[in-house]
Amino acid sequence: EADIYQTPRYLVIGTGKKITLECSQTMGHDKMYWYQQDPGMELHLIHYSYGVNSTEKGDLSSESTVSRIRTEHFPLTLESARPSHTSQYLCASIHDTGELFFGEGSRLTVL
């Protein structure tokens, strides 16, 4: 069972706005990830965290930033949204089993 919660599920916003995509899990998992995925395309790792106050950039360069102040939360922020940021953003965490589970995703559209 994933138990990873992402909000909002869908967001349509104008260019230049600041947005924060929330991701939370209540299982105490240390390792959390953000992936970006365009429709029909592959997953790209944009950020990851192995614990509180630990964040790293992933393989795909992203203008977003993340924070990990609490184990449960791993929010992703875009300071100034642009149409090129339109995509699906997927949060995931590693279970004690070593398996990676995803939240339901946040689909962002920037006009």
Place this chain on the structure above:
Amino acid sequence: QKEVEQNSGPLSVPEGAIASLNCTYSDRVSQSFFWYRQYSGKSPELIMSIYSNGDKEDGRFTAQLNKASQYVSLLIRDSQPSDSATYLCAVRRAGNQFYFGTGTSLTVIP
């Protein structure tokens, strides 16, 4: 060379047939292997994990791992229209990094 390679398909099989999905990976130190199913517009859903050479069966799904050949496969028996989705192969190396293939699109024709 990509870390994980899959035939993008599309793969079409008739209902009730066996669907065979294949994946190769480049790094011999990869430790764990996973298959995810992703419906259009949804997030990936884990359906199988396999860690050692051989076969692992779960219901209609069988995962096969051959570390010497760096090859992972997924067999879906008695395919159903609800199996129509994109299937992602993923590998995990030491260091908690996961690498995903581009996915194989499967269509099961009623």
